[in-house]
């Protein structure tokens with residue numbers, strides 16, 4: 001690939017801000033530009049769960065130059081257009097509200113518009129969903145998105161690696177996201193390795 005590698009990462013209003021925090025720590029080596037945005041609910045949850053007040057606090061200081069922080073309402077940002085060449089979008093964690101809006105084509109903010117772009121342009125759309133239990137409406141929306149080409153990646157750590165800390169459980173999920181992006185990663189050992 002001879003163009004710069006660009007990825008959009010969106011943090012939505014589901015529990016699990018720690019997944020996004022770890023993800024953006026391990027991502028910079030693989031991309032030239034990372035567009036990062038968070039919904040207002042996500043910012044509130046980041047404050048509650050991690051004690052972080054803004055997206056600036058979220059980004060690793062040594063890689064700050066790779067990140068472009070975007071308002072979730074900025075529909076003129078580059079990833080809102082299919083003409084801007086980028087590799088895809090990861091929504092981590094992904095709320096059922098966002099799932100419903102993407103599944104019904106409601107592109108009313110940057111996250112849902114970028115997701116719409118990724119589906120229509122056949123780019124990677126990885127949705128790290130977190131909700132329990134799931135209603136029939138959630139399941140139908142998830143099915144529509146899987147049929148349209150999205151990867152539905154539940155924030156559900158496995159236990160066969162015998163994790164001893166929350167950090168290890170978080171790494172399991174983040175590692176699966178890196179794998180879904182096609183990146184060579186070894187945050188955790190795969191089964192049989």
Ligand SMILES: Cc1cc2nc3c(=O)[nH]c(=O)nc-3n(C[C@H](O)[C@H](O)[C@H](O)COP(=O)(O)O)c2cc1C
Pocket residue numbers: 012013014015039040041042045094095096097098130131
């Ligand atoms: C503390 C807190 C935790 C939440 N956790 C979840 C969750 O795990 N999954 C989910 O689908 N919605 C969750 N919600 C609800 C969503 O934030 C809400 O439906 C919101 O409108 C989703 O839109 P957004 O993702 O664009 O912010 C939570 C809300 C709050 C305040």
